[in-house]
Amino acid sequence: MPGESHSADLHAVIGQAARLIRGACYLTALTGAGISVESGIPPFRGEGGLWNRYDPRMLELDYFRRHPERSWPILREIFYANFVKARPNRAHQVLAAWEARGAEPDGRGGLLKVLITQNVDNLHHIAGSLRTLALARQRRCWKSDLAVLN
Numbered sequence: 589m590p591g592e593s594h595s596a597d598l599h600a601v602i603g604q605a606a607r608l609i610r611g612a613c614y615l616t617a618l619t620g621a622g623i624s625v626e627s628g629i630p631p632f633r634g635e636g637g638l639w640n641r642y643d644p645r646m647l648e649l650d651y652f653r654r655h656p657e658r659s660w661p662i663l664r665e666i667f668y669a670n671f672v673k674a675r676p677n678r679a680h681q682v683l684a685a686w687e688a689r690g691a692e693p694d695g696r697g698g699l700l701k702v703l704i705t706q707n708v709d710n711l712h713h714i715a716g717s718l719r720t721l722a723l724a725r726q727r728r729c730w731k732s733d734l735a736v737l738n
Contacts, residue, residue, distance in 0.1 A: 612699065617683055619705045619712070626677040629709050631668050639667060676715035684716035 597710055609615065621631040621658075631637045634645075642662050651657040686700035703720045704710055712720050 594696035615686060615700045617686075617700055617703045618704075619679075619683075619703065619707060621707060622704075623679050624674065624707055624711055626679070627674040627709075627711055629674050629711075647719045656706070671709055674709060674711060680711050683712065685693050687717055687719060 612691045621629070621633075624638075625631055632721050637715050646655075646659050647666075652663075658685055683700060683703055687703065689693060689699045690697050695711055698719075700717075701719065703717050704723060708722065
């Protein structure tokens, strides 16, 4: 039957990943927009992506400075309407639990040593992840998150 082979391959890969995680002493996670889709935050690219509805240039700082009346409604929808209702999903919670597992009272230790994310939705923090490194153009994130890592 079509698809059965693919399904069996996928289950085998998931099983192998689970075995590697269970046997790991040190994990690093890298997340992007996909992890927050289940929480109601649309991705920028792909099916249902924001760039299918909006021109990304409308969110560039120079464009915003020249045409705030055009950019602001989009910014409000993307960053306020979506983020306000979003809550961490099971993936966010599992990563926070891996960070906490075996951690010392001061937060050191744990299976997940660092979570690197491109997201600015703050759902990892809300779920309880403390050791995050944000790969976004926010100088404030770099300073505060690096302080957590040290």
